Amino acid sequence: MRRRIFLDGETATSRMQQDLEVDGVTKRYGSHTAVDALSLAVPHGSFFSILGPSGCGKTTLLRIIAGFIAPDDGDIRIGGRSMRAVPPNRRPVNMVFQHLALFPMMTVGENVGYGLTRRGAARLEIASRVDAMLKRVGLPGAQDKRVDQLSGGQKQRVAIARCLVLEPTLLLLDEPLGALDLKLREHMKIELKQLQAEFGTTFVYITHDQSEALVLSDRVAVMNAGRFEQVGTPQELYYQPQSAFVAGFVGANNRVVGTVTRIDGDIVTLATAEGLAVRARAIGAIVAGDRVETYVRPEVVAIARDASELALGTQRFCGRVQSLLFDGANSAVLVREATTRAEVRIALPQTGRFADLEVDETIAFGFDAQRAVCFPAVKHAG
Amino acid sequence: MRAETGARLDAPRARLALLLLLAPAVVWLAGLIVLPHLELAVLSLRARVTPGVYEFSFNQYRTFVDEPLYWHTFVRTAGISILATASTLLIAFPAAWYIAKIVRGRAQSVLLVLCLIPFWVSETVRTLGWMILLRESGVLPRLLVDLGITAVPVEMLYHDATILVGLVYTSMLFMVVPLVSALESLDDSLIEAAYDLGGNGWSILWNIVVPHAAPGIVAGSIVVFMLTIGNYLTPTLLGGKNSLWFTEQIYTQFITRFNWEQGAAFGFLLLILSTAIVWVGLKLTRQSFGDVMRRA
Numbered sequence: 102m103r104r105r106i107f108l109d110g111e112t113a114t115s116r117m118q119q120d121l122e123v124d125g126v127t128k129r130y131g132s133h134t135a136v137d138a139l140s141l142a143v144p145h146g147s148f149f150s151i152l153g154p155s156g157c158g159k160t161t162l163l164r165i166i167a168g169f170i171a172p173d174d175g176d177i178r179i180g181g182r183s184m185r186a187v188p189p190n191r192r193p194v195n196m197v198f199q200h201l202a203l204f205p206m207m208t209v210g211e212n213v214g215y216g217l218t219r220r221g222a223a224r225l226e227i228a229s230r231v232d233a234m235l236k237r238v239g240l241p242g243a244q245d246k247r248v249d250q251l252s253g254g255q256k257q258r259v260a261i262a263r264c265l266v267l268e269p270t271l272l273l274l275d276e277p278l279g280a281l282d283l284k285l286r287e288h289m290k291i292e293l294k295q296l297q298a299e300f301g302t303t304f305v306y307i308t309h310d311q312s313e314a315l316v317l318s319d320r321v322a323v324m325n326a327g328r329f330e331q332v333g334t335p336q337e338l339y340y341q342p343q344s345a346f347v348a349g350f351v352g353a354n355n356r357v358v359g360t361v362t363r364i365d366g367d368i369v370t371l372a373t374a375e376g377l378a379v380r381a382r383a384i385g386a387i388v389a390g391d392r393v394e395t396y397v398r399p400e401v402v403a404i405a406r407d408a409s410e411l412a413l414g415t416q417r418f419c420g421r422v423q424s425l426l427f428d429g430a431n432s433a434v435l436v437r438e439a440t441t442r443a444e445v446r447i448a449l450p451q452t453g454r455f456a457d458l459e460v461d462e463t464i465a466f467g468f469d470a471q472r473a474v475c476f477p478a479v480k481h482a483g
Numbered sequence: 484m485r486a487e488t489g490a491r492l493d494a495p496r497a498r499l500a501l502l503l504l505l506a507p508a509v510v511w512l513a514g515l516i517v518l519p520h521l522e523l524a525v526l527s528l529r530a531r532v533t534p535g536v537y538e539f540s541f542n543q544y545r546t547f548v549d550e551p552l553y554w555h556t557f558v559r560t561a562g563i564s565i566l567a568t569a570s571t572l573l574i575a576f577p578a579a580w581y582i583a584k585i586v587r588g589r590a591q592s593v594l595l596v597l598c599l600i601p602f603w604v605s606e607t608v609r610t611l612g613w614m615i616l617l618r619e620s621g622v623l624p625r626l627l628v629d630l631g632i633t634a635v636p637v638e639m640l641y642h643d644a645t646i647l648v649g650l651v652y653t654s655m656l657f658m659v660v661p662l663v664s665a666l667e668s669l670d671d672s673l674i675e676a677a678y679d680l681g682g683n684g685w686s687i688l689w690n691i692v693v694p695h696a697a698p699g700i701v702a703g704s705i706v707v708f709m710l711t712i713g714n715y716l717t718p719t720l721l722g723g724k725n726s727l728w729f730t731e732q733i734y735t736q737f738i739t740r741f742n743w744e745q746g747a748a749f750g751f752l753l754l755i756l757s758t759a760i761v762w763v764g765l766k767l768t769r770q771s772f773g774d775v776m777r778r779a
Contacts, residue, residue: 169675189675189678195680198675202676219681219682
């Protein structure tokens with residue numbers, strides 16, 4: 102036993118910088134594999150998000166890290182120390198629950214001091230640390246308030262303070278913004294990022310909201326059906342998606358399905374069922390005759406009243422304006438492509454040049470093949 | 484707009500419907516509880532001077548204080564009732580926890596129905612069942628002899644412990660039901676959060692579960708205590724003639740001694756003293772009666 106601990110200590114020094122290491126973790130429920138041989142490493146002080154649709158296994162993974170679920174296989178190391186057979190109340194990890202799970206039978210101060218009380222800290226020390234923590238999260242003097250007197254945002258700060266006062270190696274957050282209304286959610290997103298930067302604690306955040314993941318994180322893992330599709334910075338996920346799932350899930354995208362007719366270097370030409378030819382950059386192994394799907398971001402597509410206005414070398418299409426989606430800087434237009442009758446979302450330039458666009462107007466549009474990505478077609482799970 | 488006028492036109496009719504709906508409850512409360520108690524109060528506060536002539540007097544109440552047998556009986560009854568309530572709580576809590584938190588779906592309702600099933604049988608028959616099990620020539624003493632634990636059959640009836648067992652058995656359901664509803668409303672993530680923050684089983688039970696379930700615990704305890712202290716059949720049958728249960732004293736005054744005045748005074752004392760005990764209990768646990776009844 103002693104020897105084992107010593108060995109773990111050895112590995113700890115060599116992996117000093119990784120606060121969390123997940124090593125081949127698998128969890129099966131009957132025939133369903135919720136988490137499938139996942140591995141990941143989260144460096145100290147970073148904000149790591151796991152993004153995926155509901156049912157992708159992200160909550161299971163988080164609960165495995167917290168210790169509420171034992172994995173069937175694999176190991177979790179936190180701060181370099183193996184967490185095998187370590188119960189949740191002994192792990193240097195704390196969790197902010199989806200509905201925050203503040204204790205309604207206690208005051209704010211008792212909530213924040215709960216963990217310290219359990220560790221047997223002295224009453225005075227608890228009081229001073231609770232006081233300091235509440236100040237740091239912007240709720241000075243809130244000790245004696247009841248939990249139900251707090252607003253949604255304040256509750257969230259208390260939930261985070263309750264964890265951070267214990268100085269955990271890792272803070273897990275289980276979609277804590279999910280229950281808030283849109284406006285508060287936007288506000289709390291920024292606040293959460295600032296809190297993380299200020300405390301420097303490693304955050305592992307799970308969400309199904311791609312905007313939360315992109316805005317908050319240093320790195321994001323996109324999860325689907327128990328596996329990571331891609332792990333990278335928000336920019337990498339957005340601009341260089343490595344799978345059709347990531348391209349479809351992260352950010353808005355137009356999807357074109359077809360069969361490959363030609364390959365020129367990394368540019369493939371595909372033909373849709375209606376015979377429209379579309380060129381895009383291939384990702385992964387694609388040969389002529391393959392079924393493929395291509396993704397084009399709305400802001401990559403250029404729009405023009407006359408086809409000649411479009412830059413040379415871009416492929417050109419034409420269509421009829423179906424609806425105008427005015428949303429300030431995020432304004433877009435839905436265009437029905439003439440041949441395929443497919444709906445294409447095109448972002449409008451922020452210069453306001455197309456502010457006078459009208460429904461049913463015929464327009465030309467096009468995009469650079471290099472900026473559209475093409476993947477071998479896969480069946481979408483769910 | 485139309486709905487609003489409709490509602491206004493219907494208002495007197497709605498009020499009439501409400502009155503009609505409340506009528507049985509009002510009749511029941513007034514006729515069976517308020518009126519008899521007023522009559523009892525009047526009865527208990529008079530003394531017979533000569534046949535047919537009565538005067539106002541506290542004599543009956545004084546008897547309770549002056550005669551040690553009576554107030555000893557009351558203290559004993561209250562003590563065993565409190566003990567029975569506490570025992571019921573201790574036994575019912577794990578059962579309620581199991582029903583509310585561990586089993587899911589069908590099994591949950593099946594288990595609740597299992598708690599209810601003993602009440603299909605009348606209390607008398609149930610208590611007689613205990614007598615069959617526990618009397619000297621009964622099932623359990625025979626079993627103990629057969630197993631070689633005791634040499635001769637032991638009389639298990641007519642002990643205080645027997646009364647306690649009978650009372651707990653009778654009260655179980657009334658404790659389990661409010662506890663289950665109180666525990667069901669406890670969000671599991673609170674328990675997980677407490678565990679995650681370093682709590683262990685006992686501290687979570689004491690700091691999270693018990694405070695949350697307090698209204699249910701208190702509601703169940705009040706019901707069980709009142710049912711127990713006012714129980715007549717179980718202590719009499721299981722405890723025998725010497726069970727010294729306060730309701731037996733009331734029965735004796737009314738039926739055997741034909742001293743209705745004294746019986747009425749005892750009845751009133753039972754009401755007042757048991758209410759006082761419940762009040763003290765509420766104060767000690769810092770619960771308000773209204774809150775308990777609303778959340779239970």
